[in-house]
Amino acid sequence: MNDGLRLYLSHFKNGTSPVFKFCEYLNISVCPPTETNNFSVMVHNPIGRASTEVLSFPVFGTDFEVLDSSAHPIPSQVVPVSSATKSVRRYRGNATHNLVWSANLPGLGGAVFFIQPKHSRGKYASELSKVFVPPKLDDFSIENQALKLTFSGLTGRLKTMFNKHSNITVAVDQNLLWWRAKSGNFSVQPSGAYIFSPDGILPHTISPLSLVNTSIVNGSLVQEVRQQWSSWAYQTVKLYSNLPIAIFEYTIGPIPYEDKVGKEVVSRFTTDLKSNATWYTDSNGREMQKRIRNYRPTWKWYDSEPVAGNYYPVPSRIYIRDEDHGVQLTVLTDRAQGGSSLKDGELELMVHRRLFDDDGKGLDEALNEPGQFGDGLIVRGSHYVILDNFNNSTLCHRLLGEKLLLKSQPFISTFPVSPSEWMAKFPTQYSGLARDLPPNVHLLTLERLDHTHHLLRLEHQFQSNEQPYNNTVTVQLADLFTTMKVVDVVELGLGANAALSDIHRLHWNTESHGAKGRYQSAEAKMKSPFIVELKPMEIHTFNITVEYTI
Amino acid sequence: MASLAAVCLLLLAVATVAVTASDDKIYVHIVPHTHDDVGWLKTVDEYFYGANNSIQHAGVQYILDTVVDELQKNPNRTFIYVEMAFFVRWWNEQTDETKQIVRKLVTETRQLEFINAGWCMNDEAATDYNAIIDQMSIGLRFVEENFGPSARPRVGWHIDPFGHSSQMASIHSQLGMDGFFFARIDYDDKNQRLSDKTMEMVWQSSQSLGAAGDIFTGVLYYFYGPPPGFCFDVRCSDQPIQDDPKLFGYNVDGRVASFVKAAQEQAAHYASNHIMFTMGSDFNYENALEWYKNLDKLVHYVNKKMGDQVEVFYSTPSRYLDALNKLNLTWTTKTDDFFPYADNPHSFWTGIYTFSIYRFYL
Numbered sequence: 001m002n003d004g005l006r007l008y009l010s011h012f013k014n015g016t017s018p019v020f021k022f023c024e025y026l027n028i029s030v031c032p033p034t035e036t037n038n039f040s041v042m043v044h045n046p047i048g049r050a051s052t053e054v055l056s057f058p059v060f061g062t063d064f065e066v067l068d069s070s071a072h073p074i075p076s077q078v079v080p081v082s083s084a085t086k087s088v089r090r091y092r093g094n095a096t097h098n099l100v101w102s103a104n105l106p107g108l109g110g111a112v113f114f115i116q117p118k119h120s121r122g123k124y125a126s127e128l129s130k131v132f133v134p135p136k137l138d139d140f141s142i143e144n145q146a147l148k149l150t151f152s153g154l155t156g157r158l159k160t161m162f163n164k165h166s167n168i169t170v171a172v173d174q175n176l177l178w179w180r181a182k183s184g185n186f187s188v189q190p191s192g193a194y195i196f197s198p199d200g201i202l203p204h205t206i207s208p209l210s211l212v213n214t215s216i217v218n219g220s221l222v223q224e225v226r227q228q229w230s231s232w233a234y235q236t237v238k239l240y241s242n243l244p245i246a247i248f249e250y251t252i253g254p255i256p257y258e259d260k261v262g263k264e265v266v267s268r269f270t271t272d273l274k275s276n277a278t279w280y281t282d283s284n285g286r287e288m289q290k291r292i293r294n295y296r297p298t299w300k301w302y303d304s305e306p307v308a309g310n311y312y313p314v315p316s317r318i319y320i321r322d323e324d325h326g327v328q329l330t331v332l333t334d335r336a337q338g339g340s341s342l343k344d345g346e347l348e349l350m351v352h353r354r355l356f357d358d359d360g361k362g363l364d365e366a367l368n369e370p371g372q373f374g375d376g377l378i379v380r381g382s383h384y385v386i387l388d389n390f391n392n393s394t395l396c397h398r399l400l401g402e403k404l405l406l407k408s409q410p411f412i413s414t415f416p417v418s419p420s421e422w423m424a425k426f427p428t429q430y431s432g433l434a435r436d437l438p439p440n441v442h443l444l445t446l447e448r449l450d451h452t453h454h455l456l457r458l459e460h461q462f463q464s465n466e467q468p469y470n471n472t473v474t475v476q477l478a479d480l481f482t483t484m485k486v487v488d489v490v491e492l493g494l495g496a497n498a499a500l501s502d503i504h505r506l507h508w509n510t511e512s513h514g515a516k517g518r519y520q521s522a523e524a525k526m527k528s529p530f531i532v533e534l535k536p537m538e539i540h541t542f543n544i545t546v547e548y549t550i
Numbered sequence: 551m552a553s554l555a556a557v558c559l560l561l562l563a564v565a566t567v568a569v570t571a572s573d574d575k576i577y578v579h580i581v582p583h584t585h586d587d588v589g590w591l592k593t594v595d596e597y598f599y600g601a602n603n604s605i606q607h608a609g610v611q612y613i614l615d616t617v618v619d620e621l622q623k624n625p626n627r628t629f630i631y632v633e634m635a636f637f638v639r640w641w642n643e644q645t646d647e648t649k650q651i652v653r654k655l656v657t658e659t660r661q662l663e664f665i666n667a668g669w670c671m672n673d674e675a676a677t678d679y680n681a682i683i684d685q686m687s688i689g690l691r692f693v694e695e696n697f698g699p700s701a702r703p704r705v706g707w708h709i710d711p712f713g714h715s716s717q718m719a720s721i722h723s724q725l726g727m728d729g730f731f732f733a734r735i736d737y738d739d740k741n742q743r744l745s746d747k748t749m750e751m752v753w754q755s756s757q758s759l760g761a762a763g764d765i766f767t768g769v770l771y772y773f774y775g776p777p778p779g780f781c782f783d784v785r786c787s788d789q790p791i792q793d794d795p796k797l798f799g800y801n802v803d804g805r806v807a808s809f810v811k812a813a814q815e816q817a818a819h820y821a822s823n824h825i826m827f828t829m830g831s832d833f834n835y836e837n838a839l840e841w842y843k844n845l846d847k848l849v850h851y852v853n854k855k856m857g858d859q860v861e862v863f864y865s866t867p868s869r870y871l872d873a874l875n876k877l878n879l880t881w882t883t884k885t886d887d888f889f890p891y892a893d894n895p896h897s898f899w900t901g902i903y904t905f906s907i908y909r910f911y912l
Binding site for chain 2: 188189191192193194195196197264283284285286287289290296297298299300302304305308309311312313314315316336337338339350351352353359361363364367405406444445457463464465493494495496497498502503505506507508509510511512535536537538539
């Protein structure tokens with residue numbers, strides 16, 4: 001990839017080009033190039049629409065300034081590295097802070113940011129976060145323009161969420177708990193890599209009465225409540241400026257093993273929403289599936305496992321709705337997890353598991369990885385929580401889901417030139433798209449097949465019942481891209497192995513209707529300017545022939 | 551050429567029978583197959599070469615070597631291959647001569663069929679549609695580029711994943727598949743479907759796409775293995791067909807009777823009089839000779855002795871689908887998905903949903 005980037009940059013000017021580096025441990029604030037040097041970051045945004053992303057890089061010290069791709073200073077904040085992060089990274093890094101800023105990125109493109117020591121008179125010097133422990137027993141809160149989160153002074157846990165734009169307040173308790181795994185002999189089914197087999201219907205607390213130690217980080221870009229349940233369970237609740245999303249970043253592990261009790265840790269949100277035994281989970285990131293507690297749509301539910309039997313896959317999101325009040329609580333994950341709603345108003349997601357028995361399903365091994373340090377695995381991930389009315393929730397979770405799937409990618413350089421030199425030699429901002437795709441349209445695939453052909457997939461990312469974004473949209477391909485003109489288009493089947501016009505499926509009779517049918521126009525070749533029409537949840541696949549314009 | 555003509559006649563015969571089959575006869579489609587995990591207890595390359603067999607005895611290269619040899623010995627024999635991650639590794643090591651033989655088996659005699667043909671048989675619970683589409687496309691494009699349109703896979707074949715998602719059904723439908731088969735569904739769901747004869751249905755997988763997301767879906771009977779007593783793999787210990795009456799242990803009559811009984815039992819739970827016997831299992835056919843030698847005999851003796859009740863022949867899932875389709879039956883529909891999966895009242899496979907927790911993000 002580095003070679004590819006160098007090749008890309010070499011198109012512009014002869015001479016030395018920057019070498020880019022990746023940091024695989026950014027999520028635990030470890031990144032040697034950003035900790036010791038002036039640095040630049042080229043951030044690539046793979047989605048087909050301009051995007052604002054909050055970026056965060058580990059640094060040593062507090063005095064920095066961030067310049068955007070025009071070398072103009074922009075606001076930034078330094079946030080001290082948390083004790084949770086230090087407990088995970090151990091000896092692997094020394095960064096004291098994370099330097100955070102909000103970056104505007106073009107669609108299918110990127111921008112370069114320059115980080116340098118602050119000028120003594122610079123008014124855009126990075127803002128130092130205020131860190132403090134909230135007064136005992138008093139409720140406390142953090143807030144941005146969109147949300148206010150109030151925490152209990154007694155327990156240290158989330159107590160209410162307030163959406164300012166939609167004027168919705170809901171009592172929400174969020175807690176980290178664990179299920180005790182069944183273990184042992186032939187008479188019970190133990191939990192294992194495949195099977196979830198909790199002992200009982202009540203999860204256990206991590207700290208006595210689930211009391212949590214807290215501290216607050218305040219600033220204009222980021223606000224955090226840092227929580228600690230125990231030596232192995234931490235969480236940082238974050239609000240970013242302007243974003244109507246509360247981020248719950250959990251850090252769990254190593255799960256204690258001395259007692260040889262298998263533990264399956266969950267994050268549980270408990271609200272007073274009347275969710276009527278119903279919740280929704282996504283199918284592989286796309287259409288939502290309705291789930292009903294203790295119920296199966298096509299056969300009689302036999303209540304043999306009231307917890308495990310109500311768990312469903314959550315590849316990307318889960319939500320409950322209060323139909324009477326028009327309120328929806330949505331949790332997006334950054335990885336697939338199991339999840340459920342075991343009581344009305346509740347949502348839970350399983351975030352980590354450590355087990356000491358094989359479940360007898362073929363693996364012949366307990367799920368008990370020792371990890372790099374021999375004491376077990378630590379898991380850090382984020383839940384993105386949205387509280388809003390139905391329509392706003394839909395828009396928010398679909399667009400956020402798109403970004404979580406295709407996260408912006410930072411390439412770090414310590415190229416020793418000034419921003420002005422860089423700008424003279426190389427572009428500091430680029431976009432592959434002549435115009436942004438509408439919010440309904442996701443750029444799923446753009447893959448070079450050979451010099452003149454590309455594979456292109458466009459997707460409508462809303463469902464037919466997700467008003468008001470379920471409108472049919474059109475995208476014109478001919479001049480969609482900045483560096484190439486589309487001169488010919490053949491629509492393919494989803495697998496890109498056959499022209500759509502060559503695919504003929506068998507017809508099957510049903511009581512309702514036939515299983516035949518294609519939603520695409522079956523024309524083998526489209527005509528310029530190649531206008532694609534997308535209906536809800538459709539994916540259209542094209543082989544496009546291009547002529548390069550630069 | 552003579553043998554090729556015989557194959558064509560056989561196919562015609564099957565098709566003709568299927569169209570007119572309103573009789574009580576049971577038509578048994580023998581589907582020789584292997585299920586090759588693209589990485590499980592061993593790595594994908596260990597599985598390919600058969601390395602570290604102390605962990606699990608499995609070597610995919612030998613499966614493809616011996617199957618290709620055995621298919622050439624009898625033009626009736628069929629085989630399906632599913633996991634392109636292995637096939638591509640094998641293909642890259644073959645001589646041009648072998649590749650020509652394989653092309654002929656795929657496109658001319660149609661004995662070897664690519665089924666599913668993604669890079670792997672992906673999990674459906676904890677996967678993202680983007681990755682599923684990509685991995686399916688890699689395999690399908692390999693088949694298209696190396697074997698042409700006549701080899702284009704027509705069947706989704708997810709015999710091992712632990713439950714089945716609507717999106718996977720929708721993707722298979724949009725890939726152009728005519729049907730989707732799998733094995734693992736909730737034990738209670740399966741019991742009800744067996745008694746209702748609804749093991750096969752049309753899955754209306756997408757409310758948004760409507761008919762374009764519909765796909766014919768079948769649940770297999772004996773999980774994805776052969777009927778009990780009929781595993782002829784090196785790793786099994788079922789009795790071979792001992793057909794010389796002069797020798798001790800002659801068992802043709804007993805084996806034919808058991809086979810017919812298994813066919814009748816399975817047919818009693820399916821809507822039509824065509825059934826599929828999945829003859830194979832995990833990493834089977836490492837010595838394909840053992841399977842085919844016994845299957846040849848089984849086909850011969852069942853047809854000879856019980857042909858008026860049960861007709862048995864080598865087939866593939868797509869030939870089975872074509873036979874069902876020609877019956878012009880009306881099928882029940884399904885609109886929800888196949889989660890969660892439980893194989894008994896206390897074994898819910900819902901822990902695996904939190905398995906990719908260790909994935910890192912940059």
